[in-house]
Amino acid sequence: MRYKRTYYRHWYLRRSARFAPSTAFSSVQIVGGATLILLFVYLTYQFGFSLQMAVMLIFLFLAILLGIITAVGIWLMYRRSMRWRALEVSQIDALLGIEFENYLAGLLKFKGFRQVMVTPPEGDYGADLTGYLDGKKYAVQAKQYNSWKKVGVEAIYQVLGGEKKYDCQATMVITTSYYTEQAKILAEKSKTELIDRDILLDWISEYVRK
Incomplete structure (x- = not known):
């Protein structure tokens, strides 16, 4: 589907780079290390704890902190999943290319697919x-086309090429629009499953209600 790639990809990469995980992780390391050092000094000298007791308290602190971080991470993933599910059709039409594909990944998992990869x-x-x-x-x-622009046979040829590239045994095309008669004929001959706008809307309706 990767249409209008140049603008969208550069925009997406700029946005992703701004919140790069490696940068965030480095910041966490620095802050976490400084906090542990200060905690160790504070426990040792202010309360007169032994070295062993101070180390035990630090490990306890780390365990609690790890639990909090894990819980927050799970909550954020759940919240993101709910946001994806709550999207309306008009919002899905407006998604960028990579965002639409990520949404479809969640939708396919909901429909029973396993090991879904973009x-x-x-x-x-x-x-x-x-x-x-x-x-x-x-x-x-x-x-991801406007509803008035139908998907032609080129999409079928493209996915058949992808079938060979990724050693697949079946093919499927999903669109926010509909298919030309030629595309339907070729899909039937090649046993490619076609998901048009109406079927996709049914899937989304089930996904949102789940």
């Missing part, structure tokens, strides 16, 4: 996502 932006060979369903590995092509 493929790298460059060189995807026509498969935007891959995943397993009923023992088969699927190559999935995502087409």
Whole structure:
């Protein structure tokens, strides 16, 4: 689906770089290390604790801190999942390319797919996502079009290329629009499953209500 890639990818990468995990992790390391040193000094000299007692208290502090961080992380993941589910159709139409693919990844998992992966932006060979369903590995092509612009046969050819690239046994195309008659004929011959706007809206409706 990777259309209008240049602008969207640069925008996404700039935004991602601004909140790079490595930068955040380094900050946590620095703050955490300084806090432990101050805590050790405070416990040792202010309360006259032995070295062994001070170390035990620090480990207790770390265990509590780790529990809090884990709980917050789980809560943030849950909150993000709920935000994805609450999206309305108009909002899904407005998602950027990579955001739409990430949304579809969650939707496919909801529909029973396992090990769903979004493929790298460059060189995807026509498969935007891959995943397993009923023992088969699927190559999935995502087409985020306006409802008036129908998906043609090129999408079928693209996903068939992705099927070979990622050693898949089945193919699927998902779109926010509809398909041309030629695309439907080719999909039937190649046994490619087509998910159009109406089916996608049904999936989303189930996803939101779950």
